[in-house]
Amino acid sequence: METSYQGGVTYDESANNFQRLSQTVASNIKKISQNVSSMSKMVNQLQTPQDSQELRTQLRQIQNYTQKLAKDTSSLLMELMKLPTDQMAHKLERNRLNDEYMATLNAFQATQRSAAQKNKEDVKKVKSQSINIGDPFAMGSNNKELMELGDTNVRKQEQLTMQTERELLELEERERDIRQLENDIMDVNQIFKDLGQMIHDQGVVVDSIESHVEYTTENVEAGRQQLSEAANYKNKLRKKKVFLGLILTIVILIILIIIFKH
Incomplete structure (x- = not known):
């Protein structure tokens, strides 16, 4: 049996590669979509009675995993877009996956922005409530008065200091989360740019697909008239x-x- 070649790769190999990549991309898009749905629910629970450190940790973990998955999927999709194929079904499938991925990525970035905004509001609120948060021992003249009141007031002062230190740690952690989210949002923007450039480079192929679809539609209509x-x-x-x-x-x-x- 004679085997045809396309750019040094057999059609069978190209078809197998396309099948493998398209299935992986489709599976990843589904996972990202599910994660975005979970993230959205978690973000909606922030600043509510359901808010907790455990919730924020879980949100951060799923956000980091989804960010990595989005980058991997972008690389796979670009590889799929570059894969040579003459089959119309493959070209249509490739563009369908790209559209689904872009829509999912949009939802992911919107959730990231919402989480970052709520973290910024939390940091602003903590800073406004803690006037001397940078110096937990700076209590002014009240500090001397408390020290003179005995051991009970000293313990209160220590508790207040510990609470302030916890607030400082939480504040630093949330500021780190904000910086990480902003960096991740910029990474997603870069993915959009890379895919946009890829689509622009593939413009001729897209136009070709549209013309083929129109030609096929015309043939179907002509065939229908002939049957009639x-x-x-x-x-x-x-x-x-x-x-x-x-x-x-x-x-x-x-x-x-x-x-x-x-």
């Missing part, structure tokens, strides 16, 4: 046969009547 005309012709032929049959029957009856009379 054939059906009409068949009906007319059937009617003509019936009409001729009736005439022949009448003629035979007339002949028989004449014969019987004679």
